[in-house]
Every structure is written in structure tokens, then in C-alpha cells.
Amino acid sequence: MLPKRISQFLIIYFLGLGLLLAIKYCFSLSDYVIPGFTDIENTAADVFGRYLRAVLDTLGVAVIGHLLAIALATVVAIAGRGDNLVGAMIKTAAYNLQAYPIVAVAPIIFILLGDGLPSRLLIAAIICYFPLLLSFIGILTEPVASIEHFYVVTGRMRWQLEVKIRAFENIHKLMTVVTGSATLAMVGTIVAEFIGADSGIGYSLRIALYQSDMAKVLAALFLIGVFNSLYLVSLELLGLVIQKNMGVEPRMN
Amino acid sequence: MLLQCRNITYRYPHGEALVFNQLNCRLADPGFHGLFGPSGVGKSTLARIIAGEIIGFAGEITRPDNAVMLYSCNTERLPGWSSVGDHLAKVTPASQLPLLRELITAFDLNSCLDSRFSQLSLGQKNRANLTRYLLQDFDLLIMDESLANVDEATRKQIIATIKKMFPDKYFLYISHSVAEVSTFCARILVLRDVLKSPQIIEVAGRDQHGDTAMDRAVLERTMLEIVHAA
Known part of the structure; x- marks a missing residue:
């Protein structure tokens, strides 16, 4: 699983790098626009320690933001799964809000909360929250009639049991959605750091942009890709463990 | 009399x-009765109307107050997070635990108790599902092809166990088996196409109990009666 994810990333990364270098040599671009391979290597070695800490900082925020989004989406989806006024309101709000580019709200969050951890965390959580919420609502709203019927007609159905049945029957989908939203959490954190934070790899990217230093950007992208792959693999492994413990035939995304 | 349906008229939503x-x-009387008819004629729909699961029909259903009518079918599943034995124990009222043990033996479910529902054969799934319904408090249990995958x-x-x-x-x-309903059922409601009147014809079945001998000629007459009625 890990070698597959990492090798997929490395293939894409080095294809992109090769394309950049091809453009550089085809159009005789200067090292100022696109640095040579040796420059990239030297810069990467130079910033490796600093960028590694920044990526770990970003990853930590993304993981916490992702967990918050999962918890909040679970609670709201449970409340919104019903065929009642509250459910209708939550579904309408979710469908309308998710259509808005949430990242555009980021400046307001920075103005209100400053450029520290809370802003990064909130933006990371918000960006992966709506896709999670819509999927969770979809899954928890759909009855599993073949299992639920017995509990309904014998008067045993409770909301906890209903949620358990629907979540259990859709565990593969849930794990896919959770894993898929992990990248969004990482994206959200980097975007937040890029816009206004004072730490993290997004902040480092902003500095590199101001310096027009593509070698630093490429070094940052490499580390972001590696650690994002590690996070996705961790979630996939966690998903397999959960499925195994629940007695479901483990299935990889 | 437990149940009477009068002038039921129904069309599916949309x-x-x-x-x-x-x-x-x-x-009219307790016992093992049959509902027979060709595919698509509305047997399951009528059963679910009787059980109170479908509303929005015209006509009247008369039943005693507090009568419990349950509808079960062969496509139902037990949750997969615990074993069949755990599930059966959990949905069995304490007073019915001796009955649970009897049914497990009678339905030959002992070998399935530690397995998850998805690991069972189709016949075992049908038997496990029927068992949990029999353990509930009910006056009428509708068995919609509940033994479809069980060997003869x-x-x-x-x-025979249920009757006893x-x-x-x-x-x-x-059931779709004319031989089966003729043999085991006391009364058979033969449901016919909506264009035929009356839409249901009642036929007396042979109501076999256990291994009692069955007159082949009488059984064949009943089967013919049902086939002609349908």
C-alpha cells in the first residue's frame, strides 16, 4: 500500500519536474525562472530540515482539522438524517453552503482570529467538512430496509441502532470518503498558511514565491507529497483494521 | 375472527x-394459511397492507385491537456485526429463551450460531430470519417466501414444527409452489389478476400435520382447484 502510494507520487512528481526542465532547456530559460537540477538539489538539501519541520507542522494541523471535521460532520449528519424540519434545514444549508468556495472566506477568519493556529485549524476543518457532511448525510439518510425492517416492525428501532446499521452497511464508502477528504484537509491547511498564517509549509511556499525561488517551491512540493501519501496510507490502514474488527470483508479504496 | 379485508382498492404511488x-x-381461524398467485399479482403488497406497512388504500381492514401482525420475507438480513447466536439472543424476550433453544434445535441452526449472517447458506439465512420472528409476540405472522431457499x-x-x-x-x-400450499395450508387465498372478480378465491387446503399420510388423489384435486382459481 505504502510503496504504491509513494511510487505513484514519485512518478507524478518527477514527470512534472522533467517537464519543467524540458521547458527550461527547450526555451533556453534562465536559472532565475526555472533552476537547473543541481540548483534544485542544492536548495533542497539546504532547506530540508526547515521544510521538514514546516511540513510536519502543517500535517499536524491538517490531521486535527480533519478529525474535527469528521466529528462535526458525524454529529450534524446524524441530526440531519431525519425526514423532519431539522433534517430538511440541515440538508438545505449543507447543499447551499458547499456550493460556495469556502477558501474565499479565509481572509475574514484571519481578520477575526489572527494568523495563528486557530485560523489554520478552522480553515482546514471547513474545507474538508462539507464534502464529508454531504457524504455522511447521504449514507445515513438511506434506509437499509432488508436489515431495518425487523427492528421497525418489532418496535426495537432506536436512532443509535439506525445509525449503526447504516454506517456498518456503508463502511467501505465511509472509509473512502474519510480518506479522500484527508487531502482536502491538507490543501485547506496549506491554503490557510499561504494566505495569512505565520508558520507551516504554506507560509514557506509564500516566502519562496516572494523570492521567486522555484527550487524551494519544488522542494516543498516534494515533502508535501511524501507526507500526504503517508497520511493517506495511515488512514487506509486504519480503515482496514476497523473493517476487520467489525467483521466486514476488508476492501481497499 | 381475526382479520377481514373489505373492498380493498389500491394503486402504487405514482x-x-x-x-x-x-x-x-x-x-377466520388460527392455523397455517396460504396466499398463492402468479408473480406480480400483488401478494407481497397485500401482505404488507394487512401487516399495516402500506397505507393509502381504500377499503377497510378489520382486526382486533392490539393485534400484532408481522410481515417477514426471505430477503431480510441480520446485522453483520455480531454472530447469529448473539443476535438471536439479543432480540429474544427473556420469557422466550426456552422457545429459542427449541427452535434452534428444530430448525437445525446449532451449527450456524457462531457464524456471521453473511457466512450462512441461503437456506440457513431463511431459517435464522424466520426464527427471530417466531420469538416475537405476534398474532399473525406473514411468511413471504420465508422458506424459499430451504430444501424440501x-x-x-x-x-410441522411451527404448526405444533x-x-x-x-x-x-x-409461496409459488401449488403443491406446497395445497399440502400444508388450511385455507388458501388465491390472488388473481385485478381484472378478475372476485380478486381472491378461497380454497380449502389439506393442512398436513407432521408425517400424516396424504391421499394423493385428494391432494391433486386441491391443486387443480387452486390452479383453476388462479
Whole structure:
């Protein structure tokens, strides 16, 4: 699983790098626009320690933001799964809000909360929250009639049991959605750091942009890709463990 | 009398054609009764109307107050997070635990108790599902092809067990097998196409108990009667 994810990333990364270098040599671009391979290597070695800490900082925020989004989406989806006024309101709000580019709200969050951890965390959580919420609502709203019927007609159905049945029957989908939203959490954190934070790899990217230093950007992208792959693999492994413990035939995304 | 349906008229939501038109039927005495008819004629729909799971029909259903009518079918599943034995124990009222043990033996479920539902054969799934319904408090249990995947010998044994253990309860057994309903059912409600009137014809079945001998000629007459009625 890990070698597959990492090798997929490395293939894409080095294809992109090769394309950049091809453009550089085809159009005789200067090292100022696109640095040579040796420059990239030297810069990467130079910033490796600093960028590694920044990526770990970003990853930590993304993981916490992702967990918050999962918890909040679970609670709201449970409340919104019903065929009642509250459910209708939550579904309408979710469908309308998710259509808005949430990242555009980021400046307001920075103005209100400053450029520290809370802003990064909130933006990371918000960006992966709506896709999670819509999927969770979809899954928890759909009855599993073949299992639920017995509990309904014998008067045993409770909301906890209903949620358990629907979540259990859709565990593969849930794990896919959770894993898929992990990248969004990482994206959200980097975007937040890029816009206004004072730490993290997004902040480092902003500095590199101001310096027009593509070698630093490429070094940052490499580390972001590696650690994002590690996070996705961790979630996939966690998903397999959960499925195994629940007695479901483990299935990889 | 437990149940009487008078002038039931029904069409599916968003459907054009009628499924039932002025349909009348009744279940007068406890026992093992049958609901027979060609595919698509509305047997399951009628069963679910009787059980109170479908509303929005015209006509009247008369039943005693507090009568419990359960509908079960062969496509139902037990949750997969625990074993069949754990699930059965959990949905069995304390007073019914001795009955649970009896049914497990009678339905030959001992070997499945530690397995998850998905690991069972189709016949075992049908038997496990039927078992949990029999453990509930009910007056009428509708068995919609509940033994469809069970082999003939086991099916015969299960029906005999049900008749012996629940002599005061009402059962409505939906099946496509004319031989089966003729042999085991006391009364057979033959459901016919909506264009025919009356839409239900009641035929007396042979109501076989256990291994009692069956007159082949009489059984064949009953089968012919049902086939002609349909």
C-alpha cells in the first residue's frame, strides 16, 4: 500500500519536474525562472530540515482539522438524517453552503482570529467538512430496509441502532470518503498558511514565491507529497483494521 | 375472527394501474394459511397492507385491537456485526429463551450460531430470519417466501414444527409452489389478476400435520382447484 502510494507520487512528481526542465532547456530559460537540477538539489538539501519541520507542522494541523471535521460532520449528519424540519434545514444549508468556495472566506477568519493556529485549524476543518457532511448525510439518510425492517416492525428501532446499521452497511464508502477528504484537509491547511498564517509549509511556499525561488517551491512540493501519501496510507490502514474488527470483508479504496 | 379485508382498492404511488380492486378476504381461524398467485399479482403488497406497512388504500381492514401482525420475507438480513447466536439472543424476550433453544434445535441452526449472517447458506439465512420472528409476540405472522431457499425435507419439518408449537397463532404463508400450499395450508387465498372478480378465491387446503399420510388423489384435486382459481 505504502510503496504504491509513494511510487505513484514519485512518478507524478518527477514527470512534472522533467517537464519543467524540458521547458527550461527547450526555451533556453534562465536559472532565475526555472533552476537547473543541481540548483534544485542544492536548495533542497539546504532547506530540508526547515521544510521538514514546516511540513510536519502543517500535517499536524491538517490531521486535527480533519478529525474535527469528521466529528462535526458525524454529529450534524446524524441530526440531519431525519425526514423532519431539522433534517430538511440541515440538508438545505449543507447543499447551499458547499456550493460556495469556502477558501474565499479565509481572509475574514484571519481578520477575526489572527494568523495563528486557530485560523489554520478552522480553515482546514471547513474545507474538508462539507464534502464529508454531504457524504455522511447521504449514507445515513438511506434506509437499509432488508436489515431495518425487523427492528421497525418489532418496535426495537432506536436512532443509535439506525445509525449503526447504516454506517456498518456503508463502511467501505465511509472509509473512502474519510480518506479522500484527508487531502482536502491538507490543501485547506496549506491554503490557510499561504494566505495569512505565520508558520507551516504554506507560509514557506509564500516566502519562496516572494523570492521567486522555484527550487524551494519544488522542494516543498516534494515533502508535501511524501507526507500526504503517508497520511493517506495511515488512514487506509486504519480503515482496514476497523473493517476487520467489525467483521466486514476488508476492501481497499 | 381475526382479520377481514373489505373492498380493498389500491394503486402504487405514482402508478397508473390498480393493483387491487374491491378485494375481499378473511382469515377466520388460527392455523397455517396460504396466499398463492402468479408473480406480480400483488401478494407481497397485500401482505404488507394487512401487516399495516402500506397505507393509502381504500377499503377497510378489520382486526382486533392490539393485534400484532408481522410481515417477514426471505430477503431480510441480520446485522453483520455480531454472530447469529448473539443476535438471536439479543432480540429474544427473556420469557422466550426456552422457545429459542427449541427452535434452534428444530430448525437445525446449532451449527450456524457462531457464524456471521453473511457466512450462512441461503437456506440457513431463511431459517435464522424466520426464527427471530417466531420469538416475537405476534398474532399473525406473514411468511413471504420465508422458506424459499430451504430444501424440501427441512421445509416440511419446519412447517410441522411451527404448526405444533404455535397452534393458536395465525400464519399466512406466501409461496409459488401449488403443491406446497395445497399440502400444508388450511385455507388458501388465491390472488388473481385485478381484472378478475372476485380478486381472491378461497380454497380449502389439506393442512398436513407432521408425517400424516396424504391421499394423493385428494391432494391433486386441491391443486387443480387452486390452479383453476388462479
